[in-house]
Amino acid sequence: MNYIEFRNITKSFGEFVACHDVSISIKKSEVHSIIGENGAGKSTLMKMLGGIEPATSGDIFLNQKVYKPNSAQDAFKNKIAFIHQHFVLAEQLTGLENILLSFSSGSFSLKIKNTSEVLAAANKILSRFNWKIELSKPVSQLSVGEQQRLEILKALLQEPEIIIFDEPTAVLTPQESEELMQFILQLKRENKTIILISHKLNEIKSVSDSISVLRLGRLIQSSPARELSIENMAELMIGRQVVKNTNFTRPTEREVLIKIPNSDISLFQSEIFGVAGIEGNGQSALIASLLKEMSDRQIKYGDITEDRIKLSVFENMNLWEHMLLKHKNEFLSKGLIFESRLRKVTEDLVKNWDVRPVDIDKPLSEFSGGNQQKFVVGRELWNHPDALLAAHPTRGVDLGAQENIHNSLLEFSKQKKTVVLVSSDLNEVLYLSDRFVILNKNKIYGPFNRGELNEQQIGLIMAADNNDGIRLAGQL
Amino acid sequence: MDSALVLILLSALRVSLPLLFAATGGYFSEKSGVAQIALEAYLLIGAFTAASFTYYSKSLVVGYLAAAVFTALFSQIFSLLILKFKGNSIVIGTGLNLLAMGIIPIISKTIFNSTGSTPSIELPEASPYFPYIVLVLTLAVSFWLSEKTIWGLQMKFAGEKKLALQSVGISPSLRQWQSLTYSAFVTGLGGAVLSTSLSSNYSPLMSSGRGFIALAALIFAGWNLPRSLIVCLFFGLCEALQIQMQSNEAISTYIAAEFIQMIPYAATLAALLVLRSKYPPAELK
Numbered sequence: 001m002n003y004i005e006f007r008n009i010t011k012s013f014g015e016f017v018a019c020h021d022v023s024i025s026i027k028k029s030e031v032h033s034i035i036g037e038n039g040a041g042k043s044t045l046m047k048m049l050g051g052i053e054p055a056t057s058g059d060i061f062l063n064q065k066v067y068k069p070n071s072a073q074d075a076f077k078n079k080i081a082f083i084h085q086h087f088v089l090a091e092q093l094t095g096l097e098n099i100l101l102s103f104s105s106g107s108f109s110l111k112i113k114n115t116s117e118v119l120a121a122a123n124k125i126l127s128r129f130n131w132k133i134e135l136s137k138p139v140s141q142l143s144v145g146e147q148q149r150l151e152i153l154k155a156l157l158q159e160p161e162i163i164i165f166d167e168p169t170a171v172l173t174p175q176e177s178e179e180l181m182q183f184i185l186q187l188k189r190e191n192k193t194i195i196l197i198s199h200k201l202n203e204i205k206s207v208s209d210s211i212s213v214l215r216l217g218r219l220i221q222s223s224p225a226r227e228l229s230i231e232n233m234a235e236l237m238i239g240r241q242v243v244k245n246t247n248f249t250r251p252t253e254r255e256v257l258i259k260i261p262n263s264d265i266s267l268f269q270s271e272i273f274g275v276a277g278i279e280g281n282g283q284s285a286l287i288a289s290l291l292k293e294m295s296d297r298q299i300k301y302g303d304i305t306e307d308r309i310k311l312s313v314f315e316n317m318n319l320w321e322h323m324l325l326k327h328k329n330e331f332l333s334k335g336l337i338f339e340s341r342l343r344k345v346t347e348d349l350v351k352n353w354d355v356r357p358v359d360i361d362k363p364l365s366e367f368s369g370g371n372q373q374k375f376v377v378g379r380e381l382w383n384h385p386d387a388l389l390a391a392h393p394t395r396g397v398d399l400g401a402q403e404n405i406h407n408s409l410l411e412f413s414k415q416k417k418t419v420v421l422v423s424s425d426l427n428e429v430l431y432l433s434d435r436f437v438i439l440n441k442n443k444i445y446g447p448f449n450r451g452e453l454n455e456q457q458i459g460l461i462m463a464a465d466n467n468d469g470i471r472l473a474g475q476l
Numbered sequence: 477m478d479s480a481l482v483l484i485l486l487s488a489l490r491v492s493l494p495l496l497f498a499a500t501g502g503y504f505s506e507k508s509g510v511a512q513i514a515l516e517a518y519l520l521i522g523a524f525t526a527a528s529f530t531y532y533s534k535s536l537v538v539g540y541l542a543a544a545v546f547t548a549l550f551s552q553i554f555s556l557l558i559l560k561f562k563g564n565s566i567v568i569g570t571g572l573n574l575l576a577m578g579i580i581p582i583i584s585k586t587i588f589n590s591t592g593s594t595p596s597i598e599l600p601e602a603s604p605y606f607p608y609i610v611l612v613l614t615l616a617v618s619f620w621l622s623e624k625t626i627w628g629l630q631m632k633f634a635g636e637k638k639l640a641l642q643s644v645g646i647s648p649s650l651r652q653w654q655s656l657t658y659s660a661f662v663t664g665l666g667g668a669v670l671s672t673s674l675s676s677n678y679s680p681l682m683s684s685g686r687g688f689i690a691l692a693a694l695i696f697a698g699w700n701l702p703r704s705l706i707v708c709l710f711f712g713l714c715e716a717l718q719i720q721m722q723s724n725e726a727i728s729t730y731i732a733a734e735f736i737q738m739i740p741y742a743a744t745l746a747a748l749l750v751l752r753s754k755y756p757p758a759e760l761k
Binding site: 088090093098101 | 621624625626627629630632633636637639640641642643644645646755757758
């Protein structure tokens with residue numbers, strides 16, 4: 001018997017069709033994963049179930065009955081909880097206050113808050129899962145993992161039957177992710193139905209009973225998890241095989257490019273130097289000091305910043321203006337712009353990097369995140385710098401574009417160049433880096449050579465309160 | 477205790493009354509995520525309404541009530557422009573301050589045939605404790621609203637995380653509107669104190685920057701109501717001292733009055749630098 005059924009669901013935003021005739025059946029008490037690249041329509045589909053967006057056409061059946069939610073409240077009432085990727089928490093209010101909010105009603109209410117009752121219920125759930133969250137602390141003082149648990153706790157207090165997790169492990173350490181997966185299995189044992197949206201295929205493989213693959217808004221396949229291998233999933237998601245670059249040998253004699261300030265680490269030419277760690281452990285300080293060092297030494301460098309919207313681009317300027325911004329000396333003479341050359345160069349770049357649509361007069365905001373990022377990477381590498389600082393270069397970028405960016409980083413490093421790769425995605429750091437360091441609380445641990453540590457060991461160093469005995473290379 | 481000291485403390489409390497009301501009013505607006513620089517206008521409207529109503533009714537209760545209600549009505553312009561038409565709260569707040577300065581003389585001309593001060597109120601029977609009773613009641617209700625009720629929690633979420641409020645099916649604009657209206661209501665009471673208790677009539681621009689002082693107290697005390705009330709009391713103390721110093725011949729012959737009048741403002745500024753805090757409501761605009 002199917003518990004939740006999407007029947008011929010289509011959702012369009014104006015011209016753009018986010019979901020096209022999607023039909024998926026989900027059984028009771030199973031973990032059903034929905035995978036796909038960015039923009040494949042997985043979040044949109046779940047938002048319809050969560051009452052956040054209505055479907056353009058098609059029906060959702062819940063327990064054999066037509067289910068048409070008009071708001072998140074309706075989903076609530078139908079025992080559906082949505083754990084968002086971006087936490088919906090007020091950071092300056094306490095954990096308890098954030099929980100209390102979900103017990104309030106829409107009508108004007110002066111009723112005194114039933115604090116103690118809610119607190120008791122919350123503590124009961126916390127102890128059931130052996131979690132510790134200080135609910136009296138402001139949310140901003142909780143770790144990301146704790147914030148997520150708070151978000152889950154908030155949902156569980158409403159005693160939902162169906163729980164939707166939208167990319168839940170994107171911000172967690174490997175240990176936290178593993179614990180979350182165990183937690184999902186525990187919920188399943190308690191007869192809850194779990195829908196998991198993710199693109200971390202190994203996690204999906206480990207917990208799912210069924211998997212549905214979406215690509216460009218269409219359902220590609222929906223089948224039991226045991227019938228799919230990780231390679232199959234990746235292939236179905238992007239529609240072709242993923243070619244993993246095999247490693248190549250580095251020249252043995254390499255010249256030192258620069259040293260990382262306040263540490264004893266030298267960066268060599270022809271290498272990719274990884275920086276792993278949970279965000280906010282000193283990445284920004286490290287990037288800032290490296291940038292300063294490079295400009296002091298007049299090393300030509302490209303800079304893929306950690307926050308594209310804030311630091312790299314102006315969303316309402318078009319592509320050739322962005323090109324001009326970064327490489328103004330190439331296109332300016334006596335205050336005049338060589339516009340024809342600028343346009344030609346930008347057009348070539350857009351074609352080389354497969355930025356779509358090919359329209360250099362469009363403002364950047366009209367490009368998808370992945371295309372924006374491809375353009376930024378292309379722009380930063382355009383004048384053949386000696387070093388490239390890449391902070392989270394593939395964040396918010398789909399698998400295809402990710403592969404593309406990874407390959408170009410590898411290619412670039414082969415040309416006697418240095419890449420510093422800062423990423424919170426551990427797999428990315430491990431896959432690309434020749435050597436890497438781990439940041440924890442503004443301390444730099446390492447450097448470690450490729451293969452020196454496994455994922456588990458790295459996760460421990462990333463999350464530990466105390467890393468005595470680990471090679472300490474510097475302090476930020 | 478020295479009787480002079482007691483007098484200064486009492487007078488400090490007295491002159492800080494309008495500030496305490498305005499800061500409480502401002503708190504509700506700012507906490508719900510709307511920057512409130514129209515407190516000055518609310519004080520003026522409250523002061524004028526109270527003076528007029530008390531003059532005709534000979535009753536402080538009527539005067540205070542009218543001040544609160546009319547100020548709350550006046551604030552609907554602010555709410556409408558900001559919540560419905562998404563205007564910028566600083567621009568509209570400034571506009572409202574100017575509007576209050578302009579509209580009061582027009583009404584005053586119609587009622588009293590004078591664009592300046594209103595006729596003076598004579599209420600020999602009125603209790604000098606009345607404004608304090610109103611203050612205590614206001615503070616108690618405000619504390620209960622913001623800390624004890626679900627409404628208060630929702631109001632804070634409107635200022636901290638709109639999305640969370642929407643996700644439980646509550647419109648942030650609705651809570652903001654209620655909060656803004658309450659804000660004006662309370663600040664209007666402060667205006668009433670100004671014209672009926674601290675003086676005996678309304679005179680033009682009698683708020684003299686108190687709305688801004690209250691706002692500054694609120695901001696620098698980190699949007700924390702009890703702390704901002706303490707800052708207001710401190711300002712009141714400096715103001716009382718300043719008045720004492722001006723009337724003391726030994727001092728006023730050597731220091732120009734302008735410098736003495738500066739003291740409360742300079743001292744508040746200095747105190748605020750020490751107390752400053754960096755956590756505005758996340759969605760404050």
